[in-house]
Amino acid sequence: MQLIDLLQQRVSTPARLLVEPAPDDNQIEQIVRAGLAAPDHAAMRPWRFTVVRGEARHELGDIFVKATRKRDPDMPDEKIEGQKSKPLRSPLIIVVAAIITPDHPKTPEVEQIVSAGAAAQQMQLAANALGFGSIWLTGPNARDSDVKSALGLAEKDELVGFLYLGTATVTKAPPARAAVADHLHYWRGC
Numbered sequence: 001m002q003l004i005d006l007l008q009q010r011v012s013t014p015a016r017l018l019v020e021p022a023p024d025d026n027q028i029e030q031i032v033r034a035g036l037a038a039p040d041h042a043a044m045r046p047w048r049f050t051v052v053r054g055e056a057r058h059e060l061g062d063i064f065v066k067a068t069r070k071r072d073p074d075m076p077d078e079k080i081e082g083q084k085s086k087p088l089r090s091p092l093i094i095v096v097a098a099i100i101t102p103d104h105p106k107t108p109e110v111e112q113i114v115s116a117g118a119a120a121q122q123m124q125l126a127a128n129a130l131g132f133g134s135i136w137l138t139g140p141n142a143r144d145s146d147v148k149s150a151l152g153l154a155e156k157d158e159l160v161g162f163l164y165l166g167t168a169t170v171t172k173a174p175p176a177r178a179a180v181a182d183h184l185h186y187w188r189g190c
């Protein structure tokens, strides 16, 4: 597929429709290399990529349950327990985070976060180019201090996404995208 087609026809796959085989260690390295090619103001390299697979997904599910219960003690138990299976939906998760350098003279925090977001998207596209499906998910767990801490992140750091990866069991046709005219403007001065 031409790169321009890959970019324009890219589509996410629901996490529960991603199965084995997941990217292997070599393919993970390739995907991460694509992340490391993300634009990066002042060569901050703010990225941290954490692989969660196999049994570790169960532990992450337990962490989600504990964190959800602490955040929302009134939530019904069945709903809280549903958090346990979230990481089990796909065989591989790569947690993408920005390790924030506060008060950097050139690169404000938002630019460090945007760079990590760019890395996440580079990685999704790399996974797609290698023939895998993916989806970028966040939710309250991504902003939870306990979840971040369990994944080795500090309060100041930003967990920009859980990339769920695997082989897509369905080939989704790309949905109708937004109209160019609704989003593209040519500024011709004041």
Ligand SMILES: Cc1cc2nc3c(=O)[nH]c(=O)nc-3n(C[C@H](O)[C@H](O)[C@H](O)COP(=O)(O)O)c2cc1C
Residues within 6 Å of the ligand: 010, 011, 012, 013, 135, 136, 137, 138, 139, 160, 161
């Ligand atoms: C930062 C970020 C966080 C996201 N978090 C979620 C999420 O928690 N749940 C969800 O259903 N989609 C989330 N999405 C959207 C999906 O990744 C995906 O883009 C969406 O399902 C539309 O599918 P498409 O990518 O094929 O257009 C998020 C996207 C971004 C960029």
